[in-house]
Amino acid sequence: MTDPYLHADAEARAQARGLIDTARYGALAVLQPGGLTPSVSRIALATDAQGMPVSLISSLSAHTAALETTPACALLIGEPGGKGDPLTHPRLTLHCIAQLITRGTSEHDTLRARYLALRPKAGLYADFGDFRFVRFIVTDGLLNAGFGRAVRLSAKDLAA
Amino acid sequence: MTDPYLHADAEARAQARGLIDTARYGALAVLQPGGLTPSVSRIALATDAQGMPVSLISSLSAHTAALETTPACALLIGEPGGKGDPLTHPRLTLHCIAQLITRGTSEHDTLRARYLALRPKAGLYADFGDFRFVRFIVTDGLLNAGFGRAVRLSAKDLAA
Numbered sequence: 659m660t661d662p663y664l665h666a667d668a669e670a671r672a673q674a675r676g677l678i679d680t681a682r683y684g685a686l687a688v689l690q691p692g693g694l695t696p697s698v699s700r701i702a703l704a705t706d707a708q709g710m711p712v713s714l715i716s717s718l719s720a721h722t723a724a725l726e727t728t729p730a731c732a733l734l735i736g737e738p739g740g741k742g743d744p745l746t747h748p749r750l751t752l753h754c755i756a757q758l759i760t761r762g763t764s765e766h767d768t769l770r771a772r773y774l775a776l777r778p779k780a781g782l783y784a785d786f787g788d789f790r791f792v793r794f795i796v797t798d799g800l801l802n803a804g805f806g807r808a809v810r811l812s813a814k815d816l817a818a
Numbered sequence: 819m820t821d822p823y824l825h826a827d828a829e830a831r832a833q834a835r836g837l838i839d840t841a842r843y844g845a846l847a848v849l850q851p852g853g854l855t856p857s858v859s860r861i862a863l864a865t866d867a868q869g870m871p872v873s874l875i876s877s878l879s880a881h882t883a884a885l886e887t888t889p890a891c892a893l894l895i896g897e898p899g900g901k902g903d904p905l906t907h908p909r910l911t912l913h914c915i916a917q918l919i920t921r922g923t924s925e926h927d928t929l930r931a932r933y934l935a936l937r938p939k940a941g942l943y944a945d946f947g948d949f950r951f952v953r954f955i956v957t958d959g960l961l962n963a964g965f966g967r968a969v970r971l972s973a974k975d976l977a978a
Binding site for chain 1: 858860939
């Protein structure tokens, strides 16, 4: 079968970066613990100083338990608004390794300061004991910019 | 750890059914072939006559190859609009087994008639040779109806 994905060009790289930089939330796909079945949930998103996706997640959530067992995961970002055909709206799949950040470390403090500056409302729960930051180390991505325009992107293509 | 999920009640069942019945699209989580890493992509959605999620997907897409290898998958539906806090918007995770429908069967024809009645624009590509219907057999679900309101639902709770 011919690979239907295009190679990344400057336009695709810029579009992907734009989606990462503006994403307020996304769909997180994980492997469920103890099995080979995926799950998917919505999480809030911002970026770290290197432009990589970051979230603030609760240990009470099933996705956090899943990431503790299997850090390989995927994010879908680029959400349609209420109007128009959702399948023509550009979106980006990012394959990632999740890195859970221990509370009280300097890395936590650095991420917390930036995250709360970008997402002030997260101050309501950022300091609850069950919440931790998670950084997503992106390994590769797939940009779908509408029917027939699907592009493979490397980690380098996706760097800020 | 205490299970933070609530038991389903009539309100949660009705809310979950409403999300399934009105979903135009969702995030599909799959296992990538040849590995233990998840991926996630956006797909169009409608329902079959039994009220279960149905999509029309291309064999050229990575998610179709993934479902052919591992039919266990998950859907996230219930998309926020452009306004408000996306994490207070109700959404539903469905754990599913994907059933790919062979073109030219009576089952294909039945699904095609209903799908095109519900999603007329899909007529543009429904008859392309690489497109097939997929039905999602729901095994269980998680409804997240906002902060602190997470509900487990069985297949029976989610039936139409």
